[in-house]
Amino acid sequence: MLIEQSAYSNRWRQVSPAAKGIFSLCGMVAAFAAASPGTALLVALIMTAASISGAGIPLLRYLRVAAPALFFLLASGLSLLISLDLGASTLGVSLHPAEPELLRIARVCCRSLACLAALLFLTLTTPLPDIISLLRRCKLPDTLLDLMTLCYRTLFVLSEAIHETITAQSARLGYATFAISLRSMGGLVGNLIVQVWQRSQALHLAALARNSDGALRFLENPHDNTSRNIFLAAASGSLVVALALILP
């Protein structure tokens, strides 16, 4: 996962997740506050610049991470462009909506782009365990946080199991035709379900052996200059929001 790699290796890895969360949140607020597509694009540019030149994410990796989402945005934007008139005597399909409608579509797409840049800023600079500890501080229910912690810790184990099974199945022509693929994948998922049960039983026993009393708690990573960074993030984030509000 490219995002994971960047989250652990960027320049702002040690900056407090609260600071990065606040800046990202301000980016999203600014995206929604932007009145024109141009302003939303400016917000997107600021958030992208913060990720690339601030946190030192390589441009190529940034584009590779954003590419699927950008393709999805393009498809969504194009579907908004098509206009259907069901009430007309002949079914009216037009591809060229009126100008105010075009402006509205441009605003939606640019807002989406700015929000995506704000989301990528947070995810490319902050590892998931840091985000979970941030959510813990936001007083999310313990059960939900436990689900997240367990999910994060086992998803790589299960991904590895899937990868190995698919390699073994492919080596035996397990994905040669549609019918064989379906049978192989059924076996793979069935096997995975059994693993889910067995691994969760093993985890439960391991936790009991360590006197587990329920909730899963882990030590948090220490972060540098937390209050200074939070102040800086809040100040620069507010500036982005103010810019989005002031510009037409």
Place this chain on the structure above:
Amino acid sequence: MHIMEGFLPVKHAIGWSVASAPFVAYGLYSINRRIKENPEQRMLLGVAAAFTFVLSALKMPSVTGSCSHPTGTGLGAILFGPAAMAPIGMVVLLFQAILLAHGGLTTLGANIFSMAIVGPFAATAIYRLAKAMKLSFGISVFLAASLADLLTYVTTSAQLALAFPDPAGGFAASFAKFAAVFAVTQIPLAISEGLLTVVVFNALARFNPQELKEMNVVTVREVQV
């Protein structure tokens, strides 16, 4: 079938989050109750979330030849119950946004509603209805998984149509437009996922009858009949 980050207007984003909140809260309440009775359920549901996440990243063979990703809502609802699927789905959708930039934080509420609430509840209702009608296990599972997939995509189309009604034809035209665009990928996906879910239970009954018995979800006899 995720709605992209920032795509929904702010009122809709908040509205769908408010609509999803009680289901997630009830799901958490039911999970807490399950954990109190059986403490090992804590680990099981956590690993189940990871299972749903990796399942959604699998490339599934599709009847039209193209590749799609399964949603796992039908399978998850039968294995872990529909109420638990709301918080599990929330975790999975959050992880997809954070780890894969798929979906988003502002559209999390809307995506939870279609994929973690409508899908699993529909799957359970259809599965129970099919069993009450004395349909065979295979057909019940196929109907539950594929119709849950279809209902998920119909919900997403309705969410988008509500947010972006067509200037000429209003909500109905916009809904028809989004539904038609998604149908190209979603109908073959729903059929594939229905077939896959049946094959999964057959594989379990054939190769892991003991484990299937221990899971206490469905019996081997049910699958084989």
